[in-house]
Amino acid sequence: MDRKPVRAILFDLDNTLIETNRAGGVAIQKTCELLKKTLGLDEGTVFRVCDAYKDKLRDEVFDASGARSIDEVRVGHWEESIQEVVAGSPEPSLATDCYYLWKNTRLQLLSLSPDIRNLLRELRTGYKLLLLTNGETRTQREKVEVVGCEEFFDAVVVGGEHPEQKPSPSIFTHCFALLGVEAQDCVMVGDSLGTDIKGGLNAGVRATVWINQGGSLPDDSIKPDFTIPSVLGLPDVLESLK
Template identity: 60%
Template structure:
């Protein structure tokens, strides 16, 4: 790697390397079918239950010191969502069935595409690679195992296992130390302006690359006012080699 400007690449996981959003949509559809059969709910009510669950999931601040596992907490989210929308008490067994249908269906789809696997394999021959993902340790480790990411990375760091997560600079400094590189040797790649791009800026990386699947190609994309500004914007991680070529040549 001597002579290269880029020595290491730090990747986000969700919606960067794996399609977590799409997998979640499919998992909700399967769970909705279960609810319709079990409780004879109409499509509108099922949709409302699923939406309520996702709201609870989004606002969930899991505290392991409370004495409940993340699985138990999320079973509770399903039970509460069904009761709040449908207005009837739900057996814990049904709530658990909903949760594990959703969880297992989602994990089954969280795989690296053949193209992404090929990309990571090629990149690892030239760069050190580290996977840095925020979230609850159990949940994120399950995603890492399901996707097979461990085979392609020198290190895997789950933010929830440390005092601070992205965008705090401390988690990036840990990554630099693990890879034995400096911030100016690294590129940060992720889909979140708030966590990945701002985090890369806070840590002083050489360049940040925003995966904006809705923004099209050409290095553009709509960055909201006040958000961290990525150095590069691409619609898919598969376009990363072009960015790396530009960094190496100073284009």
């Protein structure tokens, strides 16, 4: 293995540094309760509405024209989900209420733990740090702001602000240029094999570190250099790369 010293670390945000899935689960549960109370629905029907919303989020295509804001798009997701499952025509304001309850609850629950704050603070004394997160610009910037993590990074790169997102090599090349480093100077850390790890491998970074919190089985076609259950295990990985 090339023993060139690691100079920079690229971090994913969601489910790497912050527990977005957990916050989203609580937010969905609260929205289910609102729908149940407002429409008098049984639990199964409510879950079908919320599952439809989650499906639309997963398949979401950002409106590059800017004709509709991300808030308007996601209010539309709730409106369509309710209409697809519930008979009749609920009040138009219900979709708006669902969206903002879901959004605000999720944001309120997102945070950097004290341990992760300490880790980033310590790492920054020896490495350049960059946050590289996929997603729609406003959504991701809101997360960065609410968790107060920008202070720990030399740069923050949001995929939605660029022509291509992870795993495209182009966005990694942009990150390397921002930091003034080469690919082999860098380690990529993230929870997604398909975007973080594949992207790091495509870009030729020194090492990739997969955060596998749930003990998922790896994709045989994408092989991270290291697998750890929490980002807090990163110092041991970095020590092994010296």
